[in-house]
Amino acid sequence: MSVEVVVTGLGATTPLGGDVASTWDAMLAGKSGVSSLTQDWAAQLTVRIAAQLAVEPSTVIDRVQARRLDRSEMTAIIAAREAWADAGSPEVDKLRLAVSVGTGIGGAQTLLNQDDILEASGPRKVSPHTVPMLMPNGPAAWVGLELGAQAGVHCVASACATGAEAIAHALDLIRLGRADVVVAGGTEAVIHPLPIAGFASMRAMSIRNDEPERASRPWDKGRDGFVLGEGAGVIVLERADHARARGARIYARLAGAGLTSDGYDIVQPHPEGDGAVRAIDFALRDADIAKSDVVHVNAHATSTPVGDLAEIKALHRALGDHPLLTSTKSMTGHLLGAAGAVESIATILAIYHGIVPPTINLDEPDDELDLDVAAHKARHLDIPAALNNSFGFGGHNAALVFARA
Numbered sequence: 359m360s361v362e363v364v365v366t367g368l369g370a371t372t373p374l375g376g377d378v379a380s381t382w383d384a385m386l387a388g389k390s391g392v393s394s395l396t397q398d399w400a401a402q403l404t405v406r407i408a409a410q411l412a413v414e415p416s417t418v419i420d421r422v423q424a425r426r427l428d429r430s431e432m433t434a435i436i437a438a439r440e441a442w443a444d445a446g447s448p449e450v451d452k453l454r455l456a457v458s459v460g461t462g463i464g465g466a467q468t469l470l471n472q473d474d475i476l477e478a479s480g481p482r483k484v485s486p487h488t489v490p491m492l493m494p495n496g497p498a499a500w501v502g503l504e505l506g507a508q509a510g511v512h513c514v515a516s517a518c519a520t521g522a523e524a525i526a527h528a529l530d531l532i533r534l535g536r537a538d539v540v541v542a543g544g545t546e547a548v549i550h551p552l553p554i555a556g557f558a559s560m561r562a563m564s565i566r567n568d569e570p571e572r573a574s575r576p577w578d579k580g581r582d583g584f585v586l587g588e589g590a591g592v593i594v595l596e597r598a599d600h601a602r603a604r605g606a607r608i609y610a611r612l613a614g615a616g617l618t619s620d621g622y623d624i625v626q627p628h629p630e631g632d633g634a635v636r637a638i639d640f641a642l643r644d645a646d647i648a649k650s651d652v653v654h655v656n657a658h659a660t661s662t663p664v665g666d667l668a669e670i671k672a673l674h675r676a677l678g679d680h681p682l683l684t685s686t687k688s689m690t691g692h693l694l695g696a697a698g699a700v701e702s703i704a705t706i707l708a709i710y711h712g713i714v715p716p717t718i719n720l721d722e723p724d725d726e727l728d729l730d731v732a733a734h735k736a737r738h739l740d741i742p743a744a745l746n747n748s749f750g751f752g753g754h755n756a757a758l759v760f761a762r763a
Contacts, residue, residue: 360412362531365609366601367445367594367701369437369616370580373690376413379441381690381700382707385715386736388687390571392585398683399551403600405558407570408549409587409691413600426487427500428465433590433696434497435504438541442505445594446606448539453509455538457502459545459592460524461694462750464627466496466548468704485694497545501592509537515695518526518658518751520544521591522698526615528595538600543592543699550676554586560625564660569670574692575719576659576685577666577727582661587691591699593706608705611759613743614645627749631672638676644646645759647743649677652759654714654744656705660686660692668709674729680738682729688718698756704748713738 373391374384383706391409400406415432416424422434436562438459468491475483483673495513510531514524521544528542555562566573566582574585601608618640620633627634640693642649655673659666673681686704687693693700708714715737720733743761750756 359685360655362598363489363529363595363612364531364598364601365593365612365706365719366596366606367441368389368609368706369439369444369592370590370703371411371413371433371436372589373412378703381761383762385686385689385704388689388716388718388734389591390718391587392570392573392691394570403551403554403558403574405554405563405565406567407585409585410549411588411753424461428468428496428533429489430461430465430498430545431491431497433543433547433591434459436501437590437592438501438504441592441594442543445556448604448606450539450757452734454538455507456531456540457498457505457507458482458514458524458528458540458542459498459501459511459532460520461497461545462517462520463548464494465496466553467550468492470550470552473722478672489586500758505541505642506684513667518692518694518697519699519750519754519756520695520698522541522702522746522748522756523617523754525593525699526617526756529612529615532595532597538597539591539719541592542595543694545589545590546694549586549588557586563670572719574604574661574688576661576688576717577724578720578729579722579724581661581666583662585691585705587693588698589700591692591703593702594642597653608679608763610709611761611763612758613647614641614759616640616644616757618755620755622753625751627668628670631668631675633753633755634672634747634749635676637757638672641757641759642689645761647759647761650680651743652677653681654708654739654741655681655683656701656744656746657683657685658747667724670727670729679729681729682714682737684714685717686715698746702758709741709744709760709762712740
């Protein structure tokens with residue numbers, strides 16, 4: 359495409375830190391954000407670990423506003439504020455400013471908590487803020503209101519591919535001339551007994567309750583499922599000429615995106631990674647970048663027995679055997695709708711600083727893992743271009759190609 363799109367701002371709140379700097383430092387140090395759940399309700403569950411936010415969002419958001427926001431909305435606002443400030447709070451016509459922030463599940467905590475109130479105390483006790491708090495477009499709407507965005511506020515909901523797909527949608531908005539600046543990313547906050555019980559019933563989650571920091575172990579022979587996490591990641595995307603005209607710092611280019619669907623199963627990926635291969639192929643063609651230039655992949659790799667290997671097969675077919683892989687989910691857990699956005703930030707910073715965060719807990723690699731992984735320690739690497747993969751229940755596949763600016 360003739361329109362060049364660049365990244366000028368980054369924001370996040372994650373299990374590793376309350377902002378991008380602390381999250382990135384913890385990633386490079388190989389720290390785990392997974393811990394034991396100490397809430398009373400956790401005792402009844404088979405899974406009693408999660409990757410909880412390092413900084414409680416209600417201590418960052420204004421106290422009055424916090425009472426009117428779901429946890430997923432608070433995390434989105436925190437990440438968006440940081441990204442906007444990091445971009446230099448650009449002066450942009452509000453009619454040319456858009457938001458694309460998605461969530462896989464939305465205000466589940468509000469929905470479930472307000473239902474408890476309804477059952478215990480009756481309808482008059484239900485909060486009048488319930489609907490704006492539980493609606494999936496709430497995080498995007500609040501970010502849009504905060505920034506005064508009038509070129510459109512969009513919410514993507516594609517399970518664990520949400521954050522990446524929201525960024526891909528933002529790319530299209532700028533290329534199609536509908537916006538000059540888009541604030542894009544994903545958020546999720548569903549550490550609650552019902553979602554955990556549901557995932558556990560599917561046998562999708564790790565039950566390594568006695569070793570929470572070692573529970574998320576992508577590609578390791580001992581992996582037994584993902585670890586649920588919470589957080590948000592937001593980036594500011596901008597027309598390159600708009601960014602350069604105002605002297606903005608540019609982290610990287612968002613060179614291309616590919617979106618496909620498996621048409622195979624509601625939860626299992628295609629065993630040969632067919633949909634993932636097509637998404638990567640589309641992203642490379644969209645970026646007009648040779649596969650040989652993609653030397654790093656921040657993989658989806660959630661630590662599930664089936665999914666990790668399907669992605670390895672897809673990477674072999676789409677890229678070959680040269681890229682250096684990592685899975686930052688080994689440290690953050692799986693942030694569901696926020697995963698693709700937070701991992702995009704890690705990919706962007708890997709390009710910008712020339713260093714790949716490690717995959718921790720990869721003690722005994724799976725026999726089918728025959729690609730190079732930055733295991734245990736961060737690795738310095740000159741990165742002209744990198745790929746971030748995100749896949750979700752329903753067969754959603756999203757691939758983003760970032761390149762050095």
